[in-house]
Amino acid sequence: MSRFIKEYLAKAQELSSQGICFVTVTLIQPEGHVPQDIGAKAIITSEGIVWGTVGGGRLEAQAIEHSKKLIEKPSHPELVRYDLQRDLNMVCGGxxxxxxxxxxxxxxxxxxxxxxxxxxxxxxxxxxFDCQIWCLDPREEWLAKLPKKGNLKKIHSSDLPGCVSGLPENLFYLCITQGHFTDLPIVREILKRGDARFLGVIGSVQKSRTLKTTLREEGFSEEQIKSIHCPVGLPIGTNAPSEIAVSIAAQLLQKRDELESQLTEKL
Structure with missing residues (x-):
């Protein structure tokens, strides 16, 4: 086994053990002037290239962009052919x-x-956990405080309700924004999608009543309204953010295991 393959396998194993999604990009069928040899590889995560290269420049930039799209919306393996001059405006052609x-x-x-x-x-x-996370907020400075993790994608947007439609299917949702008036429009869009596996909203019992009354008056069904977990989190701990976090994490695990158990019973 070559050193190149050993290094590739070691990096792939490292990422897999950390639960990080990645795309392996391999250069095949080069014709003409191409910036790398056949068989060149790169490993790309949501943060960018973490190992190898497929040639740098615009070809590699395209590989990074396409790989990030695959990580966000997974699909089967793909073979994409590029005309370097026509598609990427590279003078080398090929x-x-x-x-x-x-x-x-x-x-x-x-x-x-x-x-x-x-x-x-x-x-x-x-x-x-073994999961993929999207965290969305209109405040860049708060997103910047979150840790850099391969399974965490930070999305800066001033239109959080508008972001709902662009997210992957079958998500667990947590609405923990600055209050009822910012949570409500997001919850509306999630309910309209109709594919949430879990929908949790932070707040008091009174906020829960207000939220559900408003949605009921807007015409949402009782089934949709009952799907909302508000206050989110198991009834444990205090109101300290660290303890609220534990109660929310515990409820997410509980719901995940419940859904997986139901799926197993159907098989």
């Missing part, structure tokens, strides 16, 4: 085919709306 193969360790996907004090406690905690 043709290159890149083979993209996604390695993903978890189908458990969690979207966290809000990056405030509670999110600062809960996101690092659940990032240790």
């Amino acid at each position: 043709m290159a085919s890149l083979f993209y193969e996604l390695s993903t360790q978890s189908s458990w996907k969690i979207a966290v709306f809000g990056a405030g004090h509670v999110a600062q406690a809960v996101v690092p905690l659940i990032a240790n």
Whole structure:
């Protein structure tokens, strides 16, 4: 086994053991002037290239962009052929085919709306689970405080309700924004999608009543309203963000195991 392959396998194993999704990109069928040899490989995570190269420049930039899309919305392996001059405006010309193969360790996907004090406690905690996380907030400075994790994607947006439609299917959702008036529009969009595996909203019992009354008046069904877990989290601990985070994480695990058990019973 060559040193090149040994290094590739070692890096792939390292990422897999950490539960980090990655794409292996391999250069095949090069024609003409191509910036790398056939068989060149790169490993790309949501943070970018972590090992290897397929040539640098615009071809590699395209490989990174396409790989990140695959990580966000997984699909089968793909073979994409590029005309370097026509498609990427590279003066060297030539043709290159890149083979993209996604390695993903978890189908458990969690979207966290809000990056405030509670999110600062809960996101690092659940990032240790075998899951993929999207954290969305209009405040860049709060997103920046979250740890850099391969399974965590930070999304800065001033339109959080508008982001719902662009997220993957079958998510666990947590709404822990700055209050009722920012949570409500997000909850509306999640209910309209109709594919949430879990929907938790932070708040008091009174907030829960207000939220559900508003949604009922807007025409949402009782089944939809009953699917909302508000207050989110198991009834344990105090109101300290660190303890709220534990109660939320525990409820997420409980719901995940419940759904997996139901699926197993159907098989």
